[in-house]
Amino acid sequence: MFTAGTVIAATAIYLLMLAAFFSARQRRFHVPVMIGAMVFDFMMPFYLYLTKDWYRRLVTEGELTSFLLWTHLLLVLTLYMLYAMQIQSARRILRGELSLRTDHRAQGKAVLLVRAFVILTGALMVETPKH
Numbered sequence: 114m115f116t117a118g119t120v121i122a123a124t125a126i127y128l129l130m131l132a133a134f135f136s137a138r139q140r141r142f143h144v145p146v147m148i149g150a151m152v153f154d155f156m157m158p159f160y161l162y163l164t165k166d167w168y169r170r171l172v173t174e175g176e177l178t179s180f181l182l183w184t185h186l187l188l189v190l191t192l193y194m195l196y197a198m199q200i201q202s203a204r205r206i207l208r209g210e211l212s213l214r215t216d217h218r219a220q221g222k223a224v225l226l227v228r229a230f231v232i233l234t235g236a237l238m239v240e241t242p243k244h
């Protein structure tokens with residue numbers, strides 16, 4: 114089976130996020146890891162756009178009507194919205210509103226669930242290089 118570097122990198126970061134999730138009290142570890150993961154996830158679409166032949170896949174080969182592609186896209190948008198919520202609650206926690214930890218934790222679980230499905234649906238669309 115061919116596994117793309119992007120999938121391996123995204124999975125490695127997922128494992129780091131899991132570690133940061135379970136050691137959230139160590140802010141010096143938790144905050145940079147989460148911010149780094151978000152930056153990575155925001156850069157990924159740009160990287161894919163610049164390095165892949167989208168016109169061939171989406172237009173010539175008609176993948177624009179693929180159910181998997183649109184599912185993946187909606188999951189990515191959901192993830193970005195959850196990230197926005199995480200940043201908001203994190204800022205308030207840092208300002209001293211510690212009661213928001215419960216919300217931040219619950220949203221965090223949603224982040225991990227949605228991000229797992231983003232990686233899975235992305236992995237299913239990886240093209241095997243032709244020999």
Ligand code: HEM
Nearest residue numbers: 134137138144147148199200203206207214218221224225
């Ligand atoms: C911009 C990104 C983020 C920042 C700046 C941030 C910041 C923080 C801060 C300051 C705390 C409180 C730590 C303490 O009071 O000692 C915290 C707790 C926590 N964060 Fe984040 N976080 C971010 C993203 C995330 C994400 C993406 C997840 C989940 C994948 C997550 C999961 C948690 C969990 C589970 C806690 C513990 C809540 C509790 O005490 O029950 N965070 N975060």
